[in-house]
Amino acid sequence: MTKAAEWQLALPLALCFVSLFLAPLLLLIGVSFFDDDKITQPGFGQWVKFFGDPFSYKVIVDTLLLGVKTVCATVLLGYPLALVYLDAPPRLQKVLIFIIVMPLLLSVVVRTFAWIVMLGRDGVINQLLLSLGIISEPLRLLQTELGLVISLTQIEMPLMLLPLISVMSRLDPNLRDASAALGASRWRTLFTVIVPLSMPGLVAGCLLVFASSTTAFISQTVIGGVRLIYLPLLIWQQSLVVFNWPFAAVASIALLVSVLTVVSALSWLGRRSSGHLQG
Amino acid sequence: MKSTSQNTTAASLSQPAARTLDVEELSVRYGASLAVDGVSLAIEPGEVVALLGPSGCGKTTLLRVIAGFVRQASGRVRVDGTPIDHLPANRRNIGIVFQNYALFPHMTVAENVAYGLRARGVASAEIQSRIGRFLDIVQLGAFRERLPRQLSGGQQQRVALARALAVEPSILLLDEPFAALDRNLRLDMQIEVKRLQRTLGLTTILVTHDQDEAMSVADRIAVMNKGKVEQFDTPVAIYDRPQTLFVNGFIGTTNLLNGKVAAIDGGSTKVKLDAGATVTLLTRPDIRPGSSVLLSVRPEQLTLSSTPSPSAWRVEPGLSLPLGAQLVHEARTIDGANLKIVEPRRAAPVESGRIYCTLASDAHPSLFPHSTS
Numbered sequence: 001m002t003k004a005a006e007w008q009l010a011l012p013l014a015l016c017f018v019s020l021f022l023a024p025l026l027l028l029i030g031v032s033f034f035d036d037d038k039i040t041q042p043g044f045g046q047w048v049k050f051f052g053d054p055f056s057y058k059v060i061v062d063t064l065l066l067g068v069k070t071v072c073a074t075v076l077l078g079y080p081l082a083l084v085y086l087d088a089p090p091r092l093q094k095v096l097i098f099i100i101v102m103p104l105l106l107s108v109v110v111r112t113f114a115w116i117v118m119l120g121r122d123g124v125i126n127q128l129l130l131s132l133g134i135i136s137e138p139l140r141l142l143q144t145e146l147g148l149v150i151s152l153t154q155i156e157m158p159l160m161l162l163p164l165i166s167v168m169s170r171l172d173p174n175l176r177d178a179s180a181a182l183g184a185s186r187w188r189t190l191f192t193v194i195v196p197l198s199m200p201g202l203v204a205g206c207l208l209v210f211a212s213s214t215t216a217f218i219s220q221t222v223i224g225g226v227r228l229i230y231l232p233l234l235i236w237q238q239s240l241v242v243f244n245w246p247f248a249a250v251a252s253i254a255l256l257v258s259v260l261t262v263v264s265a266l267s268w269l270g271r272r273s274s275g276h277l278q279g
Numbered sequence: 280m281k282s283t284s285q286n287t288t289a290a291s292l293s294q295p296a297a298r299t300l301d302v303e304e305l306s307v308r309y310g311a312s313l314a315v316d317g318v319s320l321a322i323e324p325g326e327v328v329a330l331l332g333p334s335g336c337g338k339t340t341l342l343r344v345i346a347g348f349v350r351q352a353s354g355r356v357r358v359d360g361t362p363i364d365h366l367p368a369n370r371r372n373i374g375i376v377f378q379n380y381a382l383f384p385h386m387t388v389a390e391n392v393a394y395g396l397r398a399r400g401v402a403s404a405e406i407q408s409r410i411g412r413f414l415d416i417v418q419l420g421a422f423r424e425r426l427p428r429q430l431s432g433g434q435q436q437r438v439a440l441a442r443a444l445a446v447e448p449s450i451l452l453l454d455e456p457f458a459a460l461d462r463n464l465r466l467d468m469q470i471e472v473k474r475l476q477r478t479l480g481l482t483t484i485l486v487t488h489d490q491d492e493a494m495s496v497a498d499r500i501a502v503m504n505k506g507k508v509e510q511f512d513t514p515v516a517i518y519d520r521p522q523t524l525f526v527n528g529f530i531g532t533t534n535l536l537n538g539k540v541a542a543i544d545g546g547s548t549k550v551k552l553d554a555g556a557t558v559t560l561l562t563r564p565d566i567r568p569g570s571s572v573l574l575s576v577r578p579e580q581l582t583l584s585s586t587p588s589p590s591a592w593r594v595e596p597g598l599s600l601p602l603g604a605q606l607v608h609e610a611r612t613i614d615g616a617n618l619k620i621v622e623p624r625r626a627a628p629v630e631s632g633r634i635y636c637t638l639a640s641d642a643h644p645s646l647f648p649h650s651t652s
Contacts, residue, residue, distance in 0.1 A: 174381035177348050180368035181375045182395030182446060192394075196385050 032249035039245060046246040050254065060258055063230040066145065066152075067214035067262070073153040074160040074209050075202070082164045083194075097165075104158045112222045115151035116142065119223070143225035151223050152213045159212055160205035167201025168194070196273070203270030207263055214259050231255040297324035297480045298359045298449045300345070305354030307340050307506075314340040315351070316506035322499075327476055327483045329497035331490060333529070337506040338486045342452050345484065347371045358449055369398070374448030378455040380439040382427040388414065388438050389423040395446035413441040416475065433464045440472065444479065451476070451483040457492060469496050490530050494518070502526045518577075524647045527575045534581065534618045536574040537649065543568050548646070550574060554612035556592035558638055563646050571649035578621040580642035583608060584635055591635035594618065610636060 035045035050056050085096050103111060118124045119141040126138040141147035171194070179189040195202075217232035224230070231251060239248035300322040307315040315337040322328050330338035343349040345356055347368030355362055363371050382391050389410050396406045414420045417437035427435055436456060443451060453472070457465045473496055476483050487493050493500045494514040501511040502525070510522045521527035538552040548562045550572060558574070566572060584591065597609035597617075601624065608620040618636060638644065 172379065172381055174377045174379060175383065177343075177346070177368065178375070178377060178381040178383075179394070179398075180348070181346055181371075181373060182398055182442065183369050183372070184394070184398040185369055188398055193383060 028249050028252055031246055032253060034246045037242075037244040037246065046244075046250045050247065050250040056251075056254070059229055059231055059234055060254060062228075063214050063232075063255070064258060064262060066148065066220075066230060067210040067259070069145075069149045070152045070156060070213035071206050071209050073149055074157055075206065077153065078157055078160040078164060078205065079202070082161060082168055082198075083190075085161075085165055086168055100158055100161050100165075103155055108155070108216075108218050109222075111155050112151065112219050115147075115154070115219075115223055119147045119151065142223060143227055145224070145228060148220065148224045148228065152216060152219055155216070155219060156209045156213050159208035163204035163208070164198060164201040167204075168198045171197055199273045200270060203266060203273070207266055207270075210266070211259055211263055215255070231258075297482050299324050299357075300450055300482055300484070301355075301357040301360070302341070302345070303355040303357070305341065305344060305356065306352045307337070307344060307349060308352040309340075313352075313506050315344065317354070318503075318506070318508050320501055320508065320511060322482060322484070324482055325480045326498045327473070327485060327496060329485045329487055329493035329500045330503055331487055331493040331500050331529075332503035334488060336503040338488075338503050339454060341503075342375075342454055342484060342486050345450070346373055346375050346452055372446070372448050373450045373452060374443030374446065375452040375454065376436070376439045376443050376456045378458050380427075380435045382435055382438055382442070384427055387424050387426055388419065388430070391427065391438055392442050392445050394442065399446065409445050413445045416444070416478075417441045417471075432460055433468060436460065436468060437471075440475070444475070444481075448481070451481045453483065453485045455486055455488070457487075458489070465492075472496065502529060504529070519643060521575070521645055524573065524575075527645055527647070532578055532619060533575045534578065534616070534620075536576065536612070536616060537614065538572050538574055540566060540568050540570050540572055550646070552592060553614040554592040554594075554616065554636075555614075556590050556637070558590050558644075560644060560646055566646060566648060573647045573649050574644050575647065576638065576642060576644040578607070578619040580639045580644065581618065581620040581636055582622060582639050583610070583620060584637065585632060587633070587635055588637065591637035594634055594636045596634050610634070612636070 031039060032046060033042055033044065035041045035043035081100075085093060085100075088096060116123070120126070121138045121140070121142070123141070125141065126135075129135045130138065141150070175193055175197070176189055179193050180186075184192070214230075215232055217236065220228070220230050221233055221236075224233075226233070231254065235248050235251045235255065238244045238251060300320075302318055302320040302322075305315055305318045306313055318337075318341060320328065330341060332338050340349060344351050347363075347366060351364070356364055358371075358373075383394065386394065392410045392413055393406050396409060401409070410423070411420065414423060417440055419434060419437055419441065422430065422434065422438075427438065430438065436459075439456075456472070457468055460468060469492060485493070485496055497514060499511060499513055500517050502509045502517060504525045510517055510526045512520075512522075517526060517530055521530060527533055536552050536554060538550040538558075541549040541551045541557060543549075543562055543566075546562050548560050548566065549557055550560060551557050552574065560574075583594070583596070587593075592612060594610035594612055597611060599609070600607045602621075604624060605621050606624050608622065610618045610620060612618065620636065
């Protein structure tokens with residue numbers, strides 16, 4: 001096959017990409033430069049309106065913070081779980097990987113409604129805590145950021161664990177033994193050998209969880225309710241409730257740019273930290 | 280003054296006195312099977328001992344127990360008489376070099392060497408001086424800031440060695456350290472390791488499946504099979520006087536001849552070979568008159584001639600291959616055994632016609648009871 005013929009293999013995908021992603025994106029940018037919701041008068045009015053309103057900044061910051069909190073929770077819970085997975089005997093590893101992947105096999109809607117049952121005023125968590133006498137009044141978890149972070153942590157966990165486990169299981173098991181033989185404690189081995197060498201997986205997991213949790217419209221709306229406003233909900237309200245498409249377009253671009261900025265910063269850091277590992 | 284300066288050089292290289300290492304009745308269980316089965320070894324200070332055997336014989340498991348990576352089911356490991364079984368790997372002060380070197384890929388050569396020193400909380404000035412000293416010992420002083428992947432296999436191995444030695448371990452363990460190197464480099468590294476080990480006087484255990492490596496590097500060899508030590512002796516004794524049929528077959532090339540014990544007369548045993556000759560050998564306590572035996576003879580302990588004698592048996596000569604200064608003959612006995620015979624190349628080869636094979640005058644063949652298994 002000649003070179004010309006080889007690149008032609010990429011054509012179907014390229015056409016899909018252009019027609020289903022690039023064109024709508026350009027359309028979106030175009031729509032944002034109209035002043036009225038009928039899309040007749042060009043102008044910067046919606047941009048001025050969006051960025052002139054302190055509320056917009058609060059929504060952007062809340063959205064990014066939600067992503068950061070979910071990332072932190074998945075790292076804190078997921079990293080030890082990945083270590084447990086690595087130490088587990090092969091048969092247990094199969095069971096663990098099934099449990100880890102399971103959330104991906106269920107619909108987002110099902111997972112989210114399951115969390116309503118868990119987090120509700122008479123839900124499983126409150127009843128457990130009440131019966132154990134840890135709390136005297138039911139906690140308010142639904143329609144709070146805490147409840148949202150808890151459920152997103154479970155929902156996004158596979159996205160953290162899969163890249164992490166894939167990188168960690170490729171580490172040479174002799175490295176741990178070598179470190180121990182040189183007199184290092186388990187903690188020193190963890191922080192000086194295992195964590196630095198698993199950085200590529202950790203960064204990939206953080207990227208996926210961040211991008212996914214900041215845009216998790218269904219979970220944000222069903223568990224967070226309408227009182228907790230994040231960018232996806234704002235976009236939905238503006239486009240499908242108020243029918244102000246130009247304003248929704250501006251908000252969409254704000255979401256895209258702010259998430260992309262954080263994601264590319266993270267991946268730059270990741271490349272820098274893992275640059276010396278490849279070879 | 281000259282001697283003083285020499286002394287300081289020696290002193291700066293010298294380690295704490297070499298330790299003894301005793302393995303007592305050690306067994307390791309993997310599931311239902313015993314990977315190591317009641318192994319005992321008493322290793323002298325400063326000695327190099329090779330654990331030699333086929334893969335799966337338990338040699339690496341034994342090494343990992345000594346290092347503290349694997350727990351034994353029973354038995355004891357002592358360093359200088361003190362049991363170390365209760366200590367985790369990071370408190371044992373035992374250096375180990377792995378087959379794949381296991382250098383930390385994200386650290387420079389200097390950081391790799393410093394790793395064990397940092398873990399021990401050695402002062403940073405002392406760390407710097409030891410990095411310099413041990414990298415000089417392995418002749419890698421110029422490679423301090425390189426990453427492991429920028430080094431060749433032999434260089435990586437020397438870093439692994441420097442890293443293991445820098446913490447001044449009481450025992451050095453080498454797990455198939457030369458297996459990944461090409462032939463020429465392997466010989467160089469074997470010599471270098473031996474030299475270092477001598478200089479530092481470290482008690483060393485080398486795991487290998489390569490008998491030449493064990494022969495050339497070790498002071499004593501423990502030949503292992505199925506979790507047990509078959510023989511623990513000097514390389515020469517193992518080659519010349521193998522105690523079991525397994526050791527006999529595993530080390531070097533050998534010829535096996537079937538026979539029956541004809542008579543035992545004090546120190547000498549007469550064996551009638553099925554090939555048609557009677558040979559006289561040293562008596563072994565576990566062999567009775569009339570019993571079937573296997574006679575094992577090294578190829579260089581057989582000679583060919585054209586003169587018949589009671590102690591020579593008729594052979595049908597096969598191929599002769601020149602191998603450097605020697606000739607390797609193939610021959611077949613009348614009872615169907617194939618023999619390999621190594622002789623120096625002579626000006627006048629054995630004439631054609633009837634050819635007889637006999638034991639060389641200095642031959643010391645080994646006698647084994649013929650077991651049905």
